[in-house]
Amino acid sequence: MRRAILGAILLAGGLMAGLPALAQTPPAPRREAIRIGIMSDLSGSFADVAGPGSVVAAQLAAEDFGGRVAGLPVQILSADHQNRADTGSAIARRWFDTEAVDAIVDLPNSAVALAVGEVARNANRVALVTAAVASRLSGDLCSPNLIHYSLDTWSMSNVPSRALVQQGGNTWFYITADYAFGHDLERQSTDAVTRAGGRVVGSVRHPLGTTDFSSVLLQAQASRASVVALANSQADFINSVKQTSEFGLTRRGQRVVGLAVYISDIVSLGLEATQGAIVVGNWYWDLNDGTRRFGRRFAERMGGRMPTDLQANVYAAVTHHLKAVAALGASTDGRAVVAGMKAAPTEDTVFGRGEIRPDGRRISPVYVFQIKAPADSASRYDVYRLLREVPVEEAYRPIAQGGCALVQGGGG
Structure with a gap:
């Protein structure tokens, strides 16, 4: 009898030894949201x-x-x-x-x-x-x-760059934010300017969050470029625009152009300082x-x-x-x-x-706007006048030119 009981215990232990893998497998987590x-x-x-x-x-x-x-x-x-x-x-x-x-x-x-x-x-x-x-x-x-x-930087640079060269802006100087966005924007704009028959005469880069653009603007001024392109955005763009006015670049005949401009920038700077400028965007509230x-x-x-x-x-x-x-x-x-x-x-x-x-x-309409004069604005955010909707073939980089492996069949 003792041998039978011992055998039963050993058998049960042997069966249970095979169970931990099942017992330790947690249930699939329930998706909550x-x-x-x-x-x-x-x-x-x-x-x-x-x-x-x-x-x-x-x-x-x-x-x-x-x-x-x-x-x-x-x-x-x-x-x-x-x-x-x-x-x-x-x-x-x-x-x-x-x-x-x-x-x-x-x-x-x-x-x-x-x-x-x-x-x-x-x-x-x-x-x-x-x-x-x-x-x-x-x-x-x-x-x-x-x-x-x-x-992207292709759209934001190609549309205005081609237009400005056609209007006589043949020489360009870039003030560029020193990170991936700024580098890409400058490169894309340079390509567009060159293809349109213009010429780049210089560039200078600045760190994100720069507050003093004095040395940068002196270089832009000395370049005598007909267009000074700001390949930056937000606080950097606002600060650089304010200081270009202080340095009198526009009074000396240089045209200052922002390549990445948003409605919040215009509201911050005011229509008096930005009226008449051309802006490219894919949406506007009005x-x-x-x-x-x-x-x-x-x-x-x-x-x-x-x-x-x-x-x-x-x-x-x-x-x-x-x-x-x-x-x-x-x-x-x-x-x-x-x-x-x-x-x-x-x-x-x-x-x-x-x-x-x-x-x-993502492909959606792209628009060219002109910033209104103060007298034409009915409210603080009434800042853009629609000039034209850009045809898709002009607004976006052709898919075959991007180098994306998902397009070329590489699977990504």
């Missing part, structure tokens, strides 16, 4: 053009979608990347790995956007770039996990009934501020992303979601109808 992270510059040089307003735009998009997708609530998170690629990458890894974030949106600062795009690719999640403008995002650094919504409705709703939550085109991009990107996620049954497969976004036309009340190319480039 669709999480979208707005990674932006919440307090620095890009805060006005993106920043807290981008968070509001995402919230409006989620609300308009009904607040739920495939039975799950939509949650909007936010974080400040502080204009540092390493900080942005660390936030992205934490969001993807431990906080179940499905997509990261906004990403002003091209160096940050490029870094976060790579993290999204490795994690197989989604990056929707609605603020950074480096053309490489849909070029040689394109990704099956990334879509580029904001205008274009039609749909843009005006969105503008008013946004302004109610932002203390009267109208949205920039970058903040409108956030609304469009989040809306289209939620449509794709819903169609796939709340899938967490980033490549599948991005493929679904490319397969369906983009359509919303803020931008109307558009498309996303295989290289990840």
Whole structure:
């Protein structure tokens, strides 16, 4: 009897020894929400053009979608990347790995956007770039996990550069922000100027957040270039424009041109200082009934501020992303979601109808505006007069010229 009992115990122990693998396998985690992270510059040089307003735009998009997708609530998170690629990458890894974030949106600062795009690719999640403008995002650094919504440096430089050379601006000098965005903007504009028959006579670079442009502007002045092009943006653009006036560049016959200008810049500088300038953009709050409705709703939550085109991009990107996620049954497969976004036309009340190319480039109308004179403006944000809608073939880099492996058949 003792032998029988001992044998039974040993047999039971042997059977249980084979069970730990089953007992230790955790159940699949229950999906609690669709999480979208707005990674932006919440307090620095890009805060006005993106920043807290981008968070509001995402919230409006989620609300308009009904607040739920495939039975799950939509949650909007936010974080400040502080204009540092390493900080942005660390936030992205934490969001993807431990906080179940499905997509990261906004990403002003091209160096940050490029870094976060790579993290999204490795994690197989989604990056929707609605603020950074480096053309490489849909070029040689394109990704099956990334879509580029904001205008890129090719569009922002080619459209005005060609026009200014044709108007007699034959010699160019660049004042360039010393990071990926500025470098790309200068390179694209230089190519456009050269192709149009113009000539670059010099350039100088400055760090992000520069407040004193004295030495830079002295070099621009000494160049005697007919066009001084500002390949910078936000606080850098505003500071450099103010100081060009102090140095009297325009009085000496040099034309100062901003290549990346947003409505918040114009409001900050005032119409007296900017009237008559030409601006290229893909959205303006006073274009039609749909843009005006969105503008008013946004302004109610932002203390009267109208949205920039970058903040409108956030609304469009989040809306289209939620449509794709819903169609796939709340899938967490980033490549599948991005493929679904490319397969369906983009359509919303803020931008109307558009498309996303295989290289990840969102295609929507591009406009040329002229800044109004103070006497023609009815309110603080009534700053643009529409001159023309640019044909798509002129507004965007031809897809075959970008070097994207997704187009060339390399699979990304």
